[in-house]
Amino acid sequence: MASHLYRDTAVVLRTYKLGEADRIVVLLTEHHGKVRAVAKGVRKTMSKFGARLEPMSHVRLLLSQGRELDIVSQADSVETLAPLMVDLDHITNGMAVLEAAEQIALEREPSPQLYRMVVGALHTVAERSGPLVVPAFYWKMLAAEGVRPELDECVRCGEPGPLIAFDMDQGGALCRACRTGASLSDDALEVMRMILGGRLNEALDLPASRTTHEVAHHATRAIEHHIERRLRTVAMFESH
Numbered sequence: 001m002a003s004h005l006y007r008d009t010a011v012v013l014r015t016y017k018l019g020e021a022d023r024i025v026v027l028l029t030e031h032h033g034k035v036r037a038v039a040k041g042v043r044k045t046m047s048k049f050g051a052r053l054e055p056m057s058h059v060r061l062l063l064s065q066g067r068e069l070d071i072v073s074q075a076d077s078v079e080t081l082a083p084l085m086v087d088l089d090h091i092t093n094g095m096a097v098l099e100a101a102e103q104i105a106l107e108r109e110p111s112p113q114l115y116r117m118v119v120g121a122l123h124t125v126a127e128r129s130g131p132l133v134v135p136a137f138y139w140k141m142l143a144a145e146g147v148r149p150e151l152d153e154c155v156r157c158g159e160p161g162p163l164i165a166f167d168m169d170q171g172g173a174l175c176r177a178c179r180t181g182a183s184l185s186d187d188a189l190e191v192m193r194m195i196l197g198g199r200l201n202e203a204l205d206l207p208a209s210r211t212t213h214e215v216a217h218h219a220t221r222a223i224e225h226h227i228e229r230r231l232r233t234v235a236m237f238e239s240h
């Protein structure tokens with residue numbers, strides 16, 4: 001039986017060793033969702049793939065479909081994002097983007113929007129630092145997943161304000177009477193509105209402060225909440 005070949009563009013999310021010379025690469029592809037593939041001989045010095053299959057690499061691939069793992073037949077660099085990340089902050093931010101993407105992406109379920117967001121986020125990470133680079137990506141990714149938090153009125157009763165608490169179980173910000181979850185400051189609310197309301201660059205320029213720390217905290221909790229729920233949903237589908 002001839003193996004099925006396909007081409008796609010991908011970001012390498014993660015790699016791990018397989019045997020003496022091979023490597024498994026976890027890819028976020030543009031058109032085939034998350035794909036696990038074997039890159040044969042990649043750990044030999046004369047590998048035809050060179051350093052093109054490292055985390056954060058943006059590559060054009062020829063893959064052949066396998067029963068469990070696909071096989072990388074060709075890999076050409078679209079651009080190298082990793083070498084731009086010269087200091088630890090950039091690398092840490094880049095790894096955080098990859099990790100969230102790996103957890104959100106579903107195996108072989110195409111999500112070109114997620115792919116584009118991750119490529120965009122890696123460019124942002126390479127070009128700038130700042131306390132909100134990764135949290136802003138989390139919020140944008142959640143919004144793209146259809147779980148954009150309500151920030152304009154109390155998510156339970158519709159009261160326009162003051163909004164003093166934030167709870168992703170409820171779906172956003174809450175007034176005093178309805179409050180659950182974590183407390184929410186006016187400044188953090190304003191920054192979250194910036195990020196989700198088309199003023200992203202303004203938010204990314206903010207220096208580290210108690211407010212950016214709070215926004216980062218809410219973003220991390222929100223993404224964890226979403227990933228847990230998604231994992232449960234996937235497990236439910238798989239058990240039937």
Ligand SMILES: [Zn+2]
Pocket residue numbers: 154155156157158159174175176177178179
């Ligand atoms: Zn309320």
